[in-house]
Amino acid sequence: MSTVVCFHAHPDDECIQTGGTMALAAAEGHRVVLVVATRGEHGEIVPDVLEEGEALWQRRIAETFDAARILGAQRVEFLGYVDSGMMGEPDNDAPYSFWSTDVEHAAHRLAAILTEESADVLTAYDDHGGYGHPDHIQVHRVGLRAAELAGTPIVLQATMNRDHILAGIAEARAAAEAARELGEGSEPPADEPDIGEIPDDFGEPEAHITHAVDVRSFVRAKRGAMVAHASQIAPDSWFLTMGEEQFERAFGTEWFIRVGRRRGEGVPFAASIWD
Template sequence: MATLVSFHAHPDDECIGCGGVMRKAHEDGHRVVLVVATRGELGEVPDGFLDEGEQLWQRRVAETQASADILGVDRVEFLGYTDSGMMGEPTNTAPGTFWTADVEEAAERLAVILREEKADVLTVYDDHGGYGHPDHIQVHRVGMRAAELVGTQRVYQGTMNRDLVLASRAARSDLEAPELPDNFGTPQSEITCAVDVSAYLQHKRKAMRAHASQISEQSFFLALPDDAFQFAFGVEWFLRDGQGPGITETDLMAGLT
């Protein structure tokens, strides 16, 4: 048995980009650990969604545990930072946000978990955080540094296949999809790892539903027909230093026992 540690910025990030590889690792007999930098305090919910006196972060922590149970996660940890909000918002520089965190200090918090777990594999995000979110960029910086501190050799940078996304939008113009920033994802020619997670899409979609405060049934993710959902989420994409050119890996845990 090997150990996969998957590091994310906010509750619900884990199921969108890594839900399949986490469930796959679990079903292949590996230990799976989820680490989340913030509790997603700045998410948005409709009026009346929360119980009286309930804080959004409390709901999102509970949703994360429910999602983790679906994905086969053995341990869930939060690093204790607060949500920074989207790039350029005043909340970015508020005390205690992940974006303002000292990278060395935050990396050591993550390194403690990596050492405890004797992590074989770590997932982070690419260097622009997939689409430029400050907390996602910080996950890359902190995660890569933590791997250096501990000596974790196998680090995968989660990304999105820009070419595939653009092609799917062109092919399904009937579906309403959110606008994409210019720095969205990575061209397929630069991606080095593609994991087929189509066998785990029911778990991935169920984990998304567990995050009901952020992913409603009317959201882009859950409103997709089954075929479109498989096309969009049936493969999870990563970069790994020293791999490529082209897709050279199809399993994060290959060769580990």
């Protein structure tokens, strides 16, 4: 069996970005290792979750171990950098922030874990971190350099399929409009989805993506891992209130770009991270 190391920026990123792939790999008997760069000190706290005097970082570490257990990870490591906040904030340049750390130094630390684990696969993020978060961009830089240092053969950049998301938004809008037409003169349904826009730099076009991993059989584990991150993901959040079918559509496929590989026009996505 093989070893896959999933490298993430903050607690809860692992279940949202690669939770299904982690659970799938573990179910197939592979060793799954989770490495988290920061403890997520600057996350927005769900009200009334923390105990009196409890620091957010303490809770987020505990939540990560709970989520990792649900997903089948056998080892969890924190690199111990400080959450850098959103791009352009003063926290970007704070002492020990991940964004301001030396890439080479951080890469050697991650490479030591990859070497110790004889990792076959490393997952990181795409070059803009999915949506421009500084810590996510740094995961890309540090992860790819660490794989070079350790000689990890397969490196996958987790991303979002922008075309898939836009198609889903268009379908939801069409369904909402059809419902309004059928009920002309009445109020919109109370459960009508809030369909927003996505930034221009969110995810990657489908043409850039090499892998589409079907994790529909593991969406319950993925959702359970999200529930474990109670300080960040509230019960009434979009993640946890959508119906099962909608959740499966949103999270039942995990998308990756394999470093050093391109997918030709008309060529199917690779279905396994080992491919």
